[in-house]
Amino acid sequence: MTKNFNCNLSEFTYAALDCIGCSKDNVNCRAGLYKFYAEKSNEVFKRMYPVNVDTIIAGSRGEGVVQLYESDVDVMYVFRNFLCVDSGSNQNGLTVIKAHFSHSPPGYTKLIPLDMTSELLGMGYLMQTTVYDLNEGHILISSSCFRNMFEAYLRIDANINEGIRKEIKPNSGPSVPISFFNDGISPYLNSLLFESDSVYTLPYLSSTIPTSWKERDRKHQWPSHDIIQEVSEMEGFVVPVGPQYSEEQNFEWRICYTTGEQILVSQLSAVQLKLYMLMKMFFKKIISKESHLVTSYMVKNIVFWVVEGNDSNMFTINNIIDMLFKCLAFVRECLYSNYLPNYMIPSRNLLYGKGNPHEKVKLRRFLTDLLNEGAIIVLRLEKVRSAMFVLHRNPEAAKQYCVWRTNVENIRILGILLLVSKLSPPTMFQRTMVVDAAVGCLANPLFYHLGFALLRLLNVNLLDAVTDTDTCMRRINNMLTNLFS
Template structure:
């Protein structure tokens, strides 16, 4: 493609992403209301649960694709881990021990147990003790053993509900981490361009971190190691990506999920996020515009290929941690590198390999006016749906259910009738006639099908 063709194709992709759910305004709106859902959940469970919940990952960032799993970070409220802990009788106090661990990982020991009656999640490994004589806490949480399928630090939950908005939920249990060394080094390191801005650097350098129960894959003592992460800091960084950088994030997620992951499972959504951060930091702002979207994608694919060739992809927040360490087999690596080389040669033709995106772009070309009307409708439906979910959640009894089950009967039960009618009329204009004809079951199926049509990407 010529530079002009690249620009036109970039604008075409940008317009398609805007229309089908990824305008900057709707991304921000989505992230805000997901935070509202988590806030309501925490209020309901304030006295019942030892955890504080937050929606993280692509859902919490507002860039979730289709029915991808929703990631929930569950933090023990009465437990704090620190490099230099101070005793507090009301808290479980943990201390880090970095001896023999890879960058981004630590062993932890219990220095002080809370005097409260809240059940603590710890069991101890008496075979291994710190130099002070404290037993280490293994990264396998006995508190949750056998209750869920484990995927890295996440527990794939089986909540008793199914919703068009949440097809699956991954719970990551964690402890607060107050160590500032990693964030201080991150904020002070040299950068060629002005991303992230200085004010953002200062804000993030003061944020908390977390330790999650998963050890380094290649460590002999991985059962004792915990991973250090800065999940809320990364969420803040995503918020400060510009429109083109967020579109790159979404587009690269599509490429990896549809094309790369089938042959190389190590290229996860988390790796995609880190690649986008590195690209954003190392490119001038003028080159990070929506008319350069294809060029940005090429840069990102080249970066992934380079990292695979060198068996090293640095974590953005803790560069010493290699995200590819122990994650890619020789065969997968070679296949992924060959495929990336091929994708870089294809240019814009890469969208043909992403059926959902290709179909949406096809509709935008052949029916632009219809596509524009759809975009306005889908954004309004999503806004009303998110507000409806929060309203329903407020009406729920104090049960351990993070999100309401969506059904026709619950709409009428939990929502003001006029608001419910306005909402249903937006989604299903045929609503009055179907009610008169007694087609309640058909109405519910049509309603759900229409709302699912807001998630074509």
């Protein structure tokens, strides 16, 4: 009886997630949008500045696993004039930096520049962030100085764009958080436009970490052999933040494999992807009310371990709730052992320095209560519950809503792509950049086609849009915000 109930509820949950924009196609479209933005930014940077910088949209936005308006945008800026390695020497056009692991916890390293006399581009900036380690007799690049230097630069040009006000917040981990506010750019947009976390990072080629990850034992079919090979050949990054409670955290840098993890997310099946998004919803909407111990990044690692540790035949439409339980049980076990291994670097404990024993006991008990509650825990998620109700009462209406929502989102994505495509080197850092891009859109017939299509889908009368633009635009903005938040 319970097994059949779980299967039926799993099928309803799977279909409900489709209705609220969690299908693999939805995810791929959102990820494609941010990939295009990164490519456009890279193109503009390379044509404007001699410094070789790559932009990567990281986190949940870059993976496409959150809604368009749901979370902040994590942006990594990778300085290609530098290269961190385990061992090596300076090369033409590159400043080589040696990773120095002495006394650093797993997943962290110190950085030693090999040639401080180099006149390569960007070396002057790097020299501003170096310190001399009296204990070991090395010149080190300070992670805190590196991060603070870029935070200072961002504060200098905090209001570079006309109509947009930027607010730089105190740094959080390796990132510099920035909030963008509507300061006259449009009366129809919300006060807070969006939030971004900027991380300035250096590329890292390890001689051991990817090999160890590639060769470790795996009992099941995920990732595939080809993907394991591809990810093991990808570069890593060092980001400017040290481990909490480390005496040398100001000199230490965290090692991460952001692009490799994005490849792994893209290889999740439709069921596994929904499981990932379901876990994110649970920790954001339900579990965060009890504890903030588990971060979004931890959730991704938890899903990776559960997907790798179970046969692919377990991940079926009628088994998604059972797999959700496996994820929650995995978290509970990690809390018991006080060890949550990083998926790419298992020796790095993601629970290190997180919370106190009381918080961990409290979260374990809450997870136990959720597991004892059974499959109906999915009904705690308001959007999922509402979609399941419509599916039960009127399956045809739910199907039509799913198609309608996807069409609205695709039109919104196309509109953003059109706006981004108008960014160009002459206008990228002008005060009127956003306005110039918008004016460029007005000259494109596609802009009007998308606008009329959106009005039809949102059931907005064209005459009303012309005669009462203020009311109409605010209504559209509220509808889109509710739909994609």
